[in-house]
Amino acid sequence: MGKLTEAQLQAVKSYVEANICHSSLQVLSYINITFGLVYKSDSVIALLHRLGFVYKKTKLVASKANLEKQEVFIKEFREIERNLPDNEIILFGDGLHPRHNTESTYAWIEKGKEKEVLSNTGRVRININGAINPANPTEIVYHECDTIDAVSTIVWLKCIEAAYP
Incomplete structure (x- = not known):
């Protein structure tokens, strides 16, 4: 029992x-x-x-963007961009860890069903703090590092400061 x-x-x-x-x-x-x-x-x-569960590999599926949220963001961004003083720019920045292929792993899944895992493309992981100027996408400031932490972020911000004094 x-x-x-x-x-x-x-x-x-x-x-x-x-x-x-x-x-x-x-x-x-x-x-x-x-x-x-x-x-x-x-x-x-x-x-x-x-x-009714079995231990098997998850199923990789491509992740998709939310188009409605993107449209709202673009509308709000364009308004900010229109009101931006001439001596200022907008940068989009983020820390990223590109990888070529997401690995499918085993998990407990109900027999006869699939469990999907969103996949990215990537084989080897690197760590990059980067910023891009959307008004001129050729303007990129980045810092490749062993790990993204407070120290590497400070180094990256100094790189941005040097590029845009």
């Missing part, structure tokens, strides 16, 4: 369906925190199988 009630079993099933659970330990922790019950890892694996 299992420790979980039917309602609790459904809650566990809903949790696994709604999340990417790479390990049965994630589910074990969920059960312990949510219901105060202690399970062994092997028992959680058996429970997941009983609930």
